[in-house]
Amino acid sequence: MIGIGALIGLGIVAIDEILRRTAKRQFPPLAVALGIYLPMSVTIMVVVGAFAGNAYNSWVSRGKNPDVAVRLGILLASGLIVGEGLLGVAKSGLIAATSKEFPFAIAGDSFEPVATIVSLIAFPVIVFLLYRWAGRLAPRL
Amino acid sequence: MASRSALASTPPERRTELTVRGIVLGAIITVVFTAANVYVGLKVGLTFASSIPAAVISMAVLRAFRTSTIWENNIVQTVASAAGTLSSIIFVLPGLVMIGWWTGFPFWYSFAICAVGGILGVMYSVPLRRAMVTGSDLPYPEGIAAAEVLKVGAGMAGTEAQRAAAIAENKLGLTVVIWGAVVGAVYGTLVFVRLLMDEVARFFRLGASASGIDIGLQFALIGVGHLVGLSVGIAMLAGIVLSWGILVPITTSHHAALPDVAAFATGVWRREVRLIGAGAIAVAALWSLGRLAGPVVGGVISSLAAARERREGRGGDLPITERDIPFNTVVLTSAACLLPLGALLAAFLAGTPLGSEVVPLVLGALVYTVVAGLVVAAVCGYMAGLIGSSNSPVSGLAILTVLGAALLLVAVARPGDPNTAKELVAYALFVTAVIINVATISNDNLQDLKTGQLVGATPWRQQVALIFGVIFGALVIPPVLNLLNHSFGFAGSPIHGITNQPLSAPQATLISALANGVIAGDLTGA
Numbered sequence: 001m002i003g004i005g006a007l008i009g010l011g012i013v014a015i016d017e018i019l020r021r022t023a024k025r026q027f028p029p030l031a032v033a034l035g036i037y038l039p040m041s042v043t044i045m046v047v048v049g050a051f052a053g054n055a056y057n058s059w060v061s062r063g064k065n066p067d068v069a070v071r072l073g074i075l076l077a078s079g080l081i082v083g084e085g086l087l088g089v090a091k092s093g094l095i096a097a098t099s100k101e102f103p104f105a106i107a108g109d110s111f112e113p114v115a116t117i118v119s120l121i122a123f124p125v126i127v128f129l130l131y132r133w134a135g136r137l138a139p140r141l
Numbered sequence: 142m143a144s145r146s147a148l149a150s151t152p153p154e155r156r157t158e159l160t161v162r163g164i165v166l167g168a169i170i171t172v173v174f175t176a177a178n179v180y181v182g183l184k185v186g187l188t189f190a191s192s193i194p195a196a197v198i199s200m201a202v203l204r205a206f207r208t209s210t211i212w213e214n215n216i217v218q219t220v221a222s223a224a225g226t227l228s229s230i231i232f233v234l235p236g237l238v239m240i241g242w243w244t245g246f247p248f249w250y251s252f253a254i255c256a257v258g259g260i261l262g263v264m265y266s267v268p269l270r271r272a273m274v275t276g277s278d279l280p281y282p283e284g285i286a287a288a289e290v291l292k293v294g295a296g297m298a299g300t301e302a303q304r305a306a307a308i309a310e311n312k313l314g315l316t317v318v319i320w321g322a323v324v325g326a327v328y329g330t331l332v333f334v335r336l337l338m339d340e341v342a343r344f345f346r347l348g349a350s351a352s353g354i355d356i357g358l359q360f361a362l363i364g365v366g367h368l369v370g371l372s373v374g375i376a377m378l379a380g381i382v383l384s385w386g387i388l389v390p391i392t393t394s395h396h397a398a399l400p401d402v403a404a405f406a407t408g409v410w411r412r413e414v415r416l417i418g419a420g421a422i423a424v425a426a427l428w429s430l431g432r433l434a435g436p437v438v439g440g441v442i443s444s445l446a447a448a449r450e451r452r453e454g455r456g457g458d459l460p461i462t463e464r465d466i467p468f469n470t471v472v473l474t475s476a477a478c479l480l481p482l483g484a485l486l487a488a489f490l491a492g493t494p495l496g497s498e499v500v501p502l503v504l505g506a507l508v509y510t511v512v513a514g515l516v517v518a519a520v521c522g523y524m525a526g527l528i529g530s531s532n533s534p535v536s537g538l539a540i541l542t543v544l545g546a547a548l549l550l551v552a553v554a555r556p557g558d559p560n561t562a563k564e565l566v567a568y569a570l571f572v573t574a575v576i577i578n579v580a581t582i583s584n585d586n587l588q589d590l591k592t593g594q595l596v597g598a599t600p601w602r603q604q605v606a607l608i609f610g611v612i613f614g615a616l617v618i619p620p621v622l623n624l625l626n627h628s629f630g631f632a633g634s635p636i637h638g639i640t641n642q643p644l645s646a647p648q649a650t651l652i653s654a655l656a657n658g659v660i661a662g663d664l665t666g667a
Contacts, residue, residue, distance in 0.1 A: 001413055005420020008383070012421065013428045029425035030534070031373040034186055035380015036388070037418030037647050041340045041357035042185050043381050049366020050374020056367070068310050071193075071290065073367065075314050078194040079321020080364035085177025086322070087329040088361075089621055092180070094333075095628035101640040105335040112338065119338040123328075123358040130324060137313050141306050 009033060052127060053077065060135045069138035076134045158212040159602040164609050166202060167220025170195045171613040174224035179621045181361050182231050183631070183644040189368055190531045192287045192592070194318055195221030200294040201315035204308070211295035215598045216606045218287060219589045222530075223259065223610030226585035229535050230255055230618060233543070233574040235646045236653030238626055239634045242567035245626055250485065251619035254571070257482050258578025259611030261510075263604055264475045265518035266583035267465050270600060272445050274590045275463070279440070279526030284591030291596050325360035332358075344403040350394035351406040352385050368531075380418075388414045411632075419651050423540060430537030437523045465600045479507055482575065489571055493564045498554060505553055506546075506572045513542060513576050518583035525588040530581075536648045538580050543573040543652050547659035562661040569656045582611060 009029065016027040035043050053073060060069035094103055107115065174191040182188040199217035203209035234251065237243045273279065293307050331337040337358075344353030366374055389406060392413050399405040465471075486503045490496055517538055524533040546569040554565060586607055593603045630638030631646045 001416035002420035002423075005417035005422075006424045007420075008417060009421035009424025009428075012425065026372045026376075027379070028373050028376045028429075030422065030429055030536070031369070031376035032380040032383070033418055033421035033425040034647065035377040036384040037380075037415055037422055038186055038645055039357075040353075040355040040381060040385060041342070042362060042645065043377055044355070045357045045359060045362035046185065046366040046369070047374045047378045047381070049363035050369060050371050050377070051366070052363060053367030054371040054374075068313075071310075072314060072317050075194060075197060075317045076321045077364035077367035078189065078191075079318040080325045080360040081181055081189050081368075082174060082177045082194070082318070083322030083325030084329055084359055084361035084364075085179075085181045086173060087326040087333075088180040088184070089176045089624065091329070091333055092621075092624045092628040095639050096624055099639055102333065102335055104333060107335045111335065115336060115338045116341050119358050120341060122337070126324060126328070127360070127363055130321065133320075134317055137317070138310075141309050141313070 005033075005036070008036075049077075052131065056131045056135060060138065063135070064139035065141055066138075068141060069135055072134050072138055073131070076130060080130075156212060157208050157210045158599060159216055159606060160213055162203070162206070163199075163213045163216045164220060164606065166199055167195070167217040167606065167610060168613045170198060170217065170221040171224045171610050172617045174221060175228055175614045175617050176621050178224055178228035179231055179618060180625060180644075181365070182228055183235065183625060183646045183649075185362065185365055186645060186647040187365055187369065188225060188228050188231075189365065190222075190283060191225035192218050192222045192283070192589070193290055195224075196287055196290045196294070197311060197314040198318065200291070200311045204311070211291055211596050212598050212602075214291055214294065215593055215596050216602060218291065218592065219603045219606040220610040220613070222585050222589050223582065223607060223614045226530060226581040227255060227259055227578065227611060227614040228618070229581040230258075230574060230578055231622070231646065232536055232539050232648035233570060233577050233652055234622065235626070235631050235634070235649040236570045236656070237567055238636055239631055239646075239650060239653050240563065240566055240570070240657065241635045242563060242570075244636055246619045246622045248619045250489070251622065252615050253481060253485050254574045255578055255615035255618055256612055257478050257485075258575040259582045259615060260608055261475060261478050261514055261575075262518060262579040262582025263586050263607050263611065264466075264471045264478070265515055265579060266522050266586040267471050267604055268468065269519060269522050269583070269587060270465060270590050271463075272441075273522055273526055273587055274594055277440070277526065279523070279591075281526050281529070281588060281591040283529035283531060284525065284588040285595065287588075287592040288595035291592070295596075321360075321364070325364075328358075328360060342403065344406045346398070346402055347390055348394075349398065350390040351398065351402050351409075352389050352393070353403065353406050354385070384410070384414050384418065388417060419647070419654065422536070422647065422651055423655070426534055426537035426540055428537075429534035430541070433524060433527065433534070436527065437520050440523050440527075441519045461599050462594070462597055463600070466604045467601075475511075479511070482510065483507055486568075486571070489568065490564070494561045495554070495564045495568070501553060502550075502568065505549065506568070509546060509549060509572060510575055510579075513545060514579040517542065517576060517580040521580040521584040522587040525584040526591070530584050530588050533581075533584055535577065535581055535584075536651075539573060539577050539648065539652055540655060542576045542580075543569055543656050544659060546572045546576075547656045551660055562657075565660045566653070566656045569660065570653060573652065573656075582607070 012029045012032045016029050019025045019027050056073050178188045196218040199214045294311050332339040339358050342355035393409045486506050490499050550565045628639050630643040632643045
């Protein structure tokens with residue numbers, strides 16, 4: 001299996017080299033390989049984030065103070081990572097201290113269908129609102 | 142904030158640069174960002190750069206002091222940049238738990254690996270500064286970006302109105318970082334009390350085969366995607382389509398289906414498709430390294446030669462912006478670092494079947510650390526200039542380093558005895574972990590020094606600041622790793638966490654598998 005993967009890796013590398021030479025575009029082989037290796041629960045949203053960040057950058061570049069707005073986008077992205085990363089460590093501490101996966105659960109398994117629908121709606125809406133908020137700050141300077 | 146006239150008129154030796162408050166603020170940011178980076182990096186396989194957010198936070202916080210300067214903010218940024226690079230240790234160190242050598246992360250071992258490796262990284266890259274920062278036209282994309290942020294914040298752009306705008310931008314920047322963090326954390330808290338979901342999955346059958354879709358609803362992933370950019374995102378999407386659209390359906394069709402389709406598809410993916418991914422990671426990482434090999438080797442040689450010429454023609458006192466940590470101190474500190482490292486290596490071997498060969502093994506590892514460390518410091522430092530810290534192929538270097546260590550161990554110790562194979566694999570990972578820190582901190586140091594050059598900072602103060610950053614980062618990494626190991630665990634590790642969601646740790650899995658492959662001749666393990 002690792003051998004097949006190495007062959008696939010060589011194929012991706014070849015595509016990247018051809019794209020770099022002909023179309024001046026990149027197809028980073030390590031990113032393709034991580035897309036195969038990492039769980040989908042991680043990678044799909046990273047892809048969405050890449051498209052969201054790109055959409056944000058092209059949106060703000062048409063407005064006033066585009067440089068500032070692009071920098072604010074980078075800071076928003078860093079903030080999202082730091083917040084969740086710190087929460088991950090804090091959760092980890094609580095889980096270790098209580099030896100339970102969800103020591104402070106308010107809802108149970110039966111609430112999952114509702115929570116799923118709410119989350120699927122709320123998550124993209126919050127992402128959209130955050131980016132719109134950040135993008136509207138810079139032109140006011 | 143220093144105005145333009147103050148920048149020019151302050152006597153350089155007495156200006157506000159390396160201050161206690163700067164180091165304390167840098168320490169706080171380092172501890173926070175390192176903890177976040179270790180968690181996100183183990184989950185996602187990517188770490189994020191901390192220089193720019195640190196510079197923005199620093200400028201906003203230090204504005205409360207009238208005496209703060211652009212150089213002081215640069216020092217805070219330098220201390221905190223260690224958080225983005227030292228956390229690359231998670232690409233190697235969890236391997237020691239995965240192979241079953243450790244059950245947790247002993248504090249002093251883990252701290253010393255990070256601290257000794259990091260300090261050696263600073264020391265090895267000090268002599269490279271003139272060659273690769275001052276005397277080269279390398280682009281340093283990220284080093285220049287950080288300098289831009291610092292200059293905008295210091296209002297060096299001229300008019301009062303522009304300065305006011307810069308101050309307003311800094312405040313906004315801090316607000317945006319904080320709100321991003323709060324939203325991510327609040328959503329995550331609601332998930333923790335089970336009012337919201339952070340993962341929604343559906344798996345389905347396609348005739349005899351199976352596949353599915355599994356979406357993680359986590360704001361950090363959006364942030365990582367934003368920072369890696371569109372071409373990485375598209376490439377990753379291609380990887381997802383390849384694995385779940387082609388490889389998983391094909392491999393599942395070769396197995397008898399299980400009644401639970403989710404367990405069936407993810408089980409086949411974890412046991413088989415993932416290994417394909419690991420093989421592809423190895424090739425891709427080595428290729429990214431290889432395509433830089435030509436420019437890097439040529440660049441290192443020519444810039445060292447140019448530096449030698451300049452040094453011969455030089456005389457008199459150096460201006461402050463050219464003063465490094467003195468060369469004698471660099472040599473003595475590097476040598477002094479080898480004492481605790483040697484003691485650590487000896488303690489690591491004591492009580493194992495390898496204990497009888499402790500002298501040749503320790504000496505060999507020290508020589509390998511010095512030689513390979515100097516090489517990777519130069520290579521990785523040059524990469525900071527060429528493509529920036531975040532894009533440097535550290536995993537490729539880690540693969541080569543562990544292969545080198547493992548091959549040397551096989552040649553020296555001849556692991557004919559299967560009882561010593563595990564010890565040798567552990568030893569190879571241990572040495573690799575130290576060298577990877579040398580590489581990433583050297584990369585970081587040169588990038589910081591480029592930023593410093595652009596804002597007129599004092600090199601030796603930055604180098605000292607980075608040592609502080611390394612020590613603060615090294616203090617926080619072991620307890621965070623222990624916590625994560627205990628509560629989540631790592632994929633493929635014999636230690637299971639309390640939850641059923643092990644962290645992926647892709648690079649560490651691959652590197653321990655490679656060490657095992659060379660030493661025990663078994664590539665399927667880990």
